[in-house]
Amino acid sequence: MIGQREALRLLGCEAFDPRGQRIGIIGQIFLDADTEQPVWIMVQTGLFGTNESFVPLEGAAFDGDTLTVAVHREVVRQAPHVPLDQGDLPLEEEQALYRHYGIEFRSGPAESRDKGSEVEPADSIRLRLRRWVAAT
Numbered sequence: 001m002i003g004q005r006e007a008l009r010l011l012g013c014e015a016f017d018p019r020g021q022r023i024g025i026i027g028q029i030f031l032d033a034d035t036e037q038p039v040w041i042m043v044q045t046g047l048f049g050t051n052e053s054f055v056p057l058e059g060a061a062f063d064g065d066t067l068t069v070a071v072h073r074e075v076v077r078q079a080p081h082v083p084l085d086q087g088d089l090p091l092e093e094e095q096a097l098y099r100h101y102g103i104e105f106r107s108g109p110a111e112s113r114d115k116g117s118e119v120e121p122a123d124s125i126r127l128r129l130r131r132w133v134a135a136t
Helices: 004-010 073-077 091-101
Strands: 014-016 022-032 038-045 051-056 066-068 129-132
Touching (some): 022 051, 051 073, 051 091
Parallel strands (some): 014 066
Antiparallel strands (some): 022 038
């Protein structure tokens, strides 16, 4: 498991798939909102790094210079494109990424607010991932 201390050193490193194929340069890190642990990275891919793709950190290994992730480069290239206009990852987009990579989506507890005798439905689940901005 890659912790926060290691995650700081990930920014700008190269990411490779299990076969040693280069995926791209790590540009951003996303934390689980509940545990504060890094769970996703955003890798600059494509010609001149013009595209960005989410890659899960589950099963990844970091040797201090490079990161080897548990998913193949082709899977990363086919991942859903997620625009990040507001900084954090919207719930629907997060669920799509989990489905694409075949990872079980474990949502946080529903934020239920009493409205008289009614309880708000579970679609008010809070965001699980938030962008990590490291102050340098």
